[in-house]
Amino acid sequence: MGRAEYLTGKLGGMVMGSCQTAGGVFLLLGDTFRSMFRYKIRWDQFMEQMYFIGIRSQVVVLTTGAFTGAVFAAQVWFQFKRFGMESAIGPTVSIAMCRELGPVLCCLLLAGRVGAAMAAELSSMKITEQVDALRALGVYPVEYLVVPRFLALVLSAPILTAMALVTGIGCGYFVAVKIFGVDGAYYWDNTVKFTDRKDVLIALIKALIFGVIIATIACHKGMNCPPGTAGVGKTTTEAVVNASITLLVVNFFLTVLLNALLYSN
Amino acid sequence: MLKLQGIEKRLGGQAVLRGVDLRVAPSERVVVIGRSGCGKSVMLRIIMGLLPPDAGEVVFEGTKLTGLSEEDWNPYRRKIGMLFQGAALFDSLSVFENLAFPLREAGEKNEKVLREKVAEALKIVSLSGTEQKMPAELSGGMKKRAALARAIIRKPELMLYDEPTTGLDPIVADSINRLILHLGEMLGMASIVVTHDMVSARMVGDRIAYLHEGKIYFEGTPEQVDRCEDPLVRDFVRGHAEGTGVTG
Numbered sequence: 001m002g003r004a005e006y007l008t009g010k011l012g013g014m015v016m017g018s019c020q021t022a023g024g025v026f027l028l029l030g031d032t033f034r035s036m037f038r039y040k041i042r043w044d045q046f047m048e049q050m051y052f053i054g055i056r057s058q059v060v061v062l063t064t065g066a067f068t069g070a071v072f073a074a075q076v077w078f079q080f081k082r083f084g085m086e087s088a089i090g091p092t093v094s095i096a097m098c099r100e101l102g103p104v105l106c107c108l109l110l111a112g113r114v115g116a117a118m119a120a121e122l123s124s125m126k127i128t129e130q131v132d133a134l135r136a137l138g139v140y141p142v143e144y145l146v147v148p149r150f151l152a153l154v155l156s157a158p159i160l161t162a163m164a165l166v167t168g169i170g171c172g173y174f175v176a177v178k179i180f181g182v183d184g185a186y187y188w189d190n191t192v193k194f195t196d197r198k199d200v201l202i203a204l205i206k207a208l209i210f211g212v213i214i215a216t217i218a219c220h221k222g223m224n225c226p227p228g229t230a231g232v233g234k235t236t237t238e239a240v241v242n243a244s245i246t247l248l249v250v251n252f253f254l255t256v257l258l259n260a261l262l263y264s265n
Numbered sequence: 266m267l268k269l270q271g272i273e274k275r276l277g278g279q280a281v282l283r284g285v286d287l288r289v290a291p292s293e294r295v296v297v298i299g300r301s302g303c304g305k306s307v308m309l310r311i312i313m314g315l316l317p318p319d320a321g322e323v324v325f326e327g328t329k330l331t332g333l334s335e336e337d338w339n340p341y342r343r344k345i346g347m348l349f350q351g352a353a354l355f356d357s358l359s360v361f362e363n364l365a366f367p368l369r370e371a372g373e374k375n376e377k378v379l380r381e382k383v384a385e386a387l388k389i390v391s392l393s394g395t396e397q398k399m400p401a402e403l404s405g406g407m408k409k410r411a412a413l414a415r416a417i418i419r420k421p422e423l424m425l426y427d428e429p430t431t432g433l434d435p436i437v438a439d440s441i442n443r444l445i446l447h448l449g450e451m452l453g454m455a456s457i458v459v460t461h462d463m464v465s466a467r468m469v470g471d472r473i474a475y476l477h478e479g480k481i482y483f484e485g486t487p488e489q490v491d492r493c494e495d496p497l498v499r500d501f502v503r504g505h506a507e508g509t510g511v512t513g
Contacts, residue, residue: 135335
């Protein structure tokens with residue numbers, strides 16, 4: 001077999017594998033929505049996941065939001081002061097945080113922290129036959145394991161993103177006004193004047209969709225873990241990498257789509 | 266009560282089961298023996314609906330289960346209990362919560378009733394007082410007994426045991442065997458025990474079926490199996506490697 005044929009075969013295999021995984025993820029997403037309406041929501045499980053995802057992720061998300069806003073304000077100040085545009089720092093930071101930095105960075109962190117934990121926990125349950133035990137006890141695993149995690153993450157992601165936006169914009173203000181001496185009144189007035197409600201809406205819509213992506217990919221990976229402890233590590237890594245890459249790719253299309261929809265007039 | 270007809274299953278391109286036929290009568294204890302990797306556990310998983318067969322039928326109490334959707338299987342799964350090889354206790358739940366789980370799923374909400382039923386099931390398996398322990402705090406034998414208590418708490422009509430004594434010392438293995446006998450007699454449930462432990466097979470089996478190359482090769486009472494002169498069965502029963510293709 002020639003090198004070209006070997007590479008073509010390898011590439012074909014990779015494409016087929018990716019298509020199968022994508023198909024599996026979409027089937028799980030459909031099954032999750034169906035299970036939400038077919039079965040009663042397990043509120044105790046949901047609250048447990050909300051605590052783990054929503055409450056326990058706050059420190060890392062708020063820290064990220066704060067320092068992203070701070071460093072972005074500093075960078076913008078370094079550039080804008082050359083043109084005497086310091087009063088534009090506020091809206092620049094605010095719009096960048098809302099439209100891109102807030103939802104993307106917050107959800108990338110959630111993919112790392114929550115997606116990895118979800119994939120690892122479900123994988124461990126899978127390889128120790130706990131998922132089969134659930135089925136043997138007459139419980140549908142998607143309803144019991146996936147739905148509470150999915151709902152908790154989809155609900156938590158926009159809330160955490162909103163918190164990251166507030167801290168990011170707040171820290172941007174602090175850096176620009178208190179450290180670099182930008183006029184606070186101008187800064188805040190311009191921030192409010194040029195930041196539209198639609199910018200915040202974009203952040204929340206993106207975070208919601210990223211939450212769907214992270215939860216579905218992590219749960220799909222966990223529920224399809226290959227046997228053995230090595231499978232858990234591999235699954236966890238793949239869940240984080242796949243969710244992060246998908247999130248970044250989808251972010252581009254969402255940016256184009258949401259701008260077209262919300263700013264078409 | 267349970268009938269397997271022509272069950273076939275391929276896994277990873279390899280034919281594991283090639284037409285298994287087996288019948289289990291009410292209250293009967295059938296032991297399925299066979300070499301490692303011969304498909305015994307796969308057969309149990311097919312009976313439980315955890316794996317779909319490629320061909321053949323599983324008929325339970327006159328109802329054909331093969332081809333049912335995951336959710337349509339559930340009412341039948343509640344009549345069948347299964348003890349997994351690794352116990353499969355939910356490690357995030359205490360022993361009490363593990364045992365109460367099937368009862369809660371069946372709609373039982375009264376905590377007093379739950380406590381009583383859990384205590385009763387734990388007493389049967391000699392684990393009284395372990396309600397608040399987590400699975401990680403239990404030994405291998407205790408985990409199996411707790412998992413057994415969880416499997417029988419809803420008093421199933423058929424119990425499936427996947428290698429119940431594997432990895433246990435002879436004393437604990439004996440206690441598990443006695444428990445299987447005791448449960449069968451006390452609750453009148455039928456059982457299928459998958460094992461390659463001949464001590465266990467002779468002790469608990471009303472009938473022993475030898476699974477070889479994906480088919481039931483020999484069936485009989487423990488005495489018939491012991492007297493069988495077929496070299497394959499004889500070598501397995503006596504634990505001889507000669508003629509099996511296994512070399513040291």
